[in-house]
Structure formats: structure tokens, C-alpha cells
Amino acid sequence: MSAIYRVGIIGCGSISHMHMTGYLGDERYQVVALADPVAEAGQAFGSQYDISKRYTDAREMLGQESLDIVSICTWHKLHAPMTIAACARKPRAILCEKPMGVNLGECDEMMIAAKRNNVKLAIAHQRRFNPVWTDARNLIAEGAIGAPMQVTTSGSQGLLNDCSHLLDFMRYVMSDPTAEWVMGNIERKTDRYERDIRIEDRSAGIIGFDNGAVGQLLQELHSQRRQGGRVYGEDGIMDIDERRIRLLNSKTGGWEERPSTGEDPSVGQATELADWIEGKVEHRGEASHGRAAIEIIMAIYESARLHEVVQMPVQTHCSPIDVMIDNGDLPVERPGRYDIRAFLLRGEEMQGE
Numbered sequence: 001m002s003a004i005y006r007v008g009i010i011g012c013g014s015i016s017h018m019h020m021t022g023y024l025g026d027e028r029y030q031v032v033a034l035a036d037p038v039a040e041a042g043q044a045f046g047s048q049y050d051i052s053k054r055y056t057d058a059r060e061m062l063g064q065e066s067l068d069i070v071s072i073c074t075w076h077k078l079h080a081p082m083t084i085a086a087c088a089r090k091p092r093a094i095l096c097e098k099p100m101g102v103n104l105g106e107c108d109e110m111m112i113a114a115k116r117n118n119v120k121l122a123i124a125h126q127r128r129f130n131p132v133w134t135d136a137r138n139l140i141a142e143g144a145i146g147a148p149m150q151v152t153t154s155g156s157q158g159l160l161n162d163c164s165h166l167l168d169f170m171r172y173v174m175s176d177p178t179a180e181w182v183m184g185n186i187e188r189k190t191d192r193y194e195r196d197i198r199i200e201d202r203s204a205g206i207i208g209f210d211n212g213a214v215g216q217l218l219q220e221l222h223s224q225r226r227q228g229g230r231v232y233g234e235d236g237i238m239d240i241d242e243r244r245i246r247l248l249n250s251k252t253g254g255w256e257e258r259p260s261t262g263e264d265p266s267v268g269q270a271t272e273l274a275d276w277i278e279g280k281v282e283h284r285g286e287a288s289h290g291r292a293a294i295e296i297i298m299a300i301y302e303s304a305r306l307h308e309v310v311q312m313p314v315q316t317h318c319s320p321i322d323v324m325i326d327n328g329d330l331p332v333e334r335p336g337r338y339d340i341r342a343f344l345l346r347g348e349e350m351q352g353e
């Protein structure tokens, strides 16, 4: 009989449903408990999925339930503290939402806590389990477009949110090269926040990878925004989104379309987590990949702060955008704080954690 892994979910908002979809898709899991300080959020989620153990304090849940798996589905600022709190109770694995942390110091603390407590830590860049992205990765590795030379992507909602996925996309489809240098810049003329994190109005980053490819990331600069991008190789071009690949090379005689085979990435992500626990595979979302995306983001901010090319590894552990804002280097010209995700909040709250 299959093992049953006891799962607890911290944070019962929008993304927690995708975690639930993943766990429901593999019989080795049973979601036994949830925690959310907004009681109505826990009640709604618990009723929908028949989860009877409902807590308003995540640490109480971690202390009371002996969980094998913890899903962390809170806003970004709580990813590190909740991961560290969960690690201290020694579950087998943690699936924490992206972005891994809001700076590199947090990412390192999360990895130390996981290692110290022998916990497997994965970050939910779930599109690594999208069959289209995996098909693209395999085709590129097999030489379908020759050696990758350039990869371009375009997103919105700040570097940490949308663009952490896009940087992970660049690395994943090229078989996870290491970033060697980054040149970037940002504009922040309004007091813009995303899930209570200070973000820029616009940004751009150029990334030099150790496979010889150069990445280009645009944030709020280009109208074409999607989860995916375009890879230019020595012998062809691949255009990739979540639904299909379009491939052009000397053999295709025009653009060849390869549609998705339709597997749900959330289920693949959860299945591989159990397989990882059982020693069958490494997890594609293992924490070092989540950290790699954050390191490139911090390098873009650091390049903007220092006006120079940043050579990796980044050695600044706090977020350079916070340093710039606190130093007065990014004066707001149109004052007034606003959060582009305030619509997620319940009740009277307008500024969350």
C-alpha cells in the first residue's frame, strides 16, 4: 500500500488551491490541516476540501500536527519565517511558494534551516512541470535550435512576482545554466508595492549565462507579457508559452507548432515531491533553483544601485531596492503608497503581510 503523507497548508488564499490540486492528484497524500489567521479563509478552504483541522496560528498547527509535508502559500514576506518555523518541526518536505524570499539573506537562512533539520525544500516554480516547458528544454538540449545564444522574456508586476517565474523559465529551458553577470536598471517614480513589498515601476535586466547565452528581461516595458519567451539559437528559434512551442529551424520549413500534452503542472510538482522523499528522483523545483532566480533579481537591483555590471555571486544579502529607497536614491515623484495586490485582502485590511 502507498505511504500516506500528512500535509498541512499555511495560507488559504488563491494559490493554495493549486497546491490542493497537486495533492489531490496523487494518492500518497492526505491534506489533514490548514492554518490562516483569517478564520473565514480557513473555513471556506476547509469546507471546500473537507479539511477538519483548522488553525488560525500556523505555529500552533506545526506544533500539534505531525506533518510530513508543509505547503507555504502566504505572501512573499512570510516565506522565509514560515519555512524556518516549519523546518524546526522536521517535516520530510516543504513546498514553499515563489518568490523563495525577498532577499538573498532570507534564501540562505531557509536553505540552512532545511539542511540543519534534514528537510527537503522545494520552491513552487510549477511551470517546470508544464509539459511544454519540459518539451522545450529537451528539444534545446538535443540541439533543435543549436547552441542557445539569446533568450528574451517580458513580464509585469515587479521583479519578484511575475519575473521570478520568467528568470526560472530562462534557466529551465536551457538546462539550468548559471548566471555569471548581470547589468540592469529600474525606475521607481511612484510608491508601488506588490503584496506588501516595495517594487519598481519598470525594470530591465541583461544576464550573461555560463552556457554563452544572454538573457533579456523586460518588466512593464513591453506590451507582450506572458509566461514564456523566445530562445534564439545558432541554428533556429523557439517561441515558448504555457500552451505551445513554435519551432523554426532548417528542417521545419516554416514555423512548426507543438501543443501541450495537457498534464497539470501542480500534479507533476506534487508527485515529484513524494518521489523525492522516496529517493527516486531529485525535485525540479529544489530550493537552489528558487534561489538562483532571486539572485538574478537582486543583481538587477544591485546593478541599478551601483551603476555597474554585477559579477556573480551577489554578495549583498539585503534587497538593494530597499537600500536605494531608504537612502533617498529613488525619490517618489507621484506620492501615495499603493499595492497592486491589495485586492487579495479580506475584511478591513488594505495592507497585508
Ligand SMILES: NC(=O)c1ccc[n+]([C@@H]2O[C@H](COP(=O)([O-])OP(=O)(O)OC[C@H]3O[C@@H](n4cnc5c(N)ncnc54)[C@H](O)[C@@H]3O)[C@@H](O)[C@H]2O)c1
Pocket: 010, 011, 012, 013, 014, 015, 016, 035, 036, 037, 038, 041, 058, 073, 074, 075, 076, 078, 097, 098, 099, 124, 125, 126, 161, 195, 344, 345, 353
Ligand atoms: N506559483 C504561482 O504561479 C503563483 C500564483 C499566485 C500566487 N503565488 C504566490 O503565492 C503566494 C500567496 O499569494 P496568493 O495570491 O495566494 O495570496 P492570497 O492573499 O490570496 O492568500 C494568502 C493567504 O495567506 C494568509 N495569511 C496571511 N498571514 C498568514 C499567516 N501568518 N499564517 C498563515 N496564513 C497567513 C492570508 O490570510 C491569505 O488567506 C505569494 O507569494 C505569490 O507570489 C504563486
